[in-house]
Amino acid sequence: EAQVTQNPRYLITVTGKKLTVTCSQNMNHEYMSWYRQDPGLGLRQIYYSMNVEVTDKGDVPEGYKVSRKEKRNFPLILESPSPNQTSLYFCASSGGNRQPQHFGDGTRLSIL
């Protein structure tokens, strides 16, 4: 089954403790992306990647890092999380030009 898998689905942690949210897709998609969703603000793009070793900033990249060493994986790294990064995070992938995005089920992060 074609899917985008995020882990963990839920995480409560404390300020400053580094964390990684993994994202994996099994569709051999070139494009992958991370979004955060906050009440009233819709989805905002954090980072995206157009291929292995090619990443670029979205609208809200501050405080986040990403890497794309393999085509299927696109982890989101919070080196020093802060409470304002408490949010619902979505990973997505796409097969390419004008192809729709496939989203994961989301990761709810709470940073205390």
Next chain:
Amino acid sequence: LAKTTQPISMDSYEGQEVNITCSHNNIATNDYITWYQQFPSQGPRFIIQGYKTKVTNEVASLFIPADRKSSTLSLPRVSLSDTAVYYCLVGDTNTGGFKTIFGAGTRLFVKA
């Protein structure tokens, strides 16, 4: 990327046709129009995509006038399960990379 404007919310009753219009006055020549549906705590799901005139699939129709400055998502005979947020996006992954802007979306509430 073209900015989009949608109504914040809409109400309907089961069995009615619902039309949600999206304004995108600055749409570029290469931009496609894509609609997504999102249920609470789930990732957005692709509904339909088009470039001009009319596109229809098993769940919706998309009407795009000749000037392409707006588009209308039409949901025939909605049911309670169509209660969700609907997002209109315009963009071209070929020229704009994979940078994506979701607006706040339209919250559709279907009543019995």
